[in-house]
Amino acid sequence: MKNFLFGLFLGAALMLATGFSFNWVFNKSFAQAQTFIPEYYQQLAWGKHSQMDAALNLLIKARDHLDKAAHDYNGHRVKAIEYTDKAIQEVREGINFANNH
Structure with missing residues (x-):
């Protein structure tokens, strides 16, 4: 019984640690994704459409590669x-449409 409870506790701790690490990596990579957009694109599409802006950032970076x-x-x-x-x-165009409607 003691080993079972220890294993259960250890499993829960590992699951929490894994969840926090994935969350940290995702947040870090998402923050990095928003730093490489050139200034001339920032003026065109940066604001309240965060998912579209992030997609635009990644497409621009892919184009560069x-x-x-x-x-x-x-x-x-x-x-x-x-x-x-x-x-x-x-x-x-999608961002511009959303901004104008």
Whole structure:
């Protein structure tokens, strides 16, 4: 019985520790995601639409990584850049729509 209670306590402590660590990592990575947006995009879409703003940040960062990729990847990198540009445009239009309605 003593071992069972100890195991139960230990399991609960590990679950809590894991939950707190995942929460800490998520919050830290989300905060970092909002720091790399260039100033000219901040003026266009930064405000009350936090999820859309975070998506815009990540798309801009992805676009930057695609630009810096070393290879062409048989045209797939160029196609990915086109799709990313379109996604950035759509997110901006969604934010602008929400701001005006």
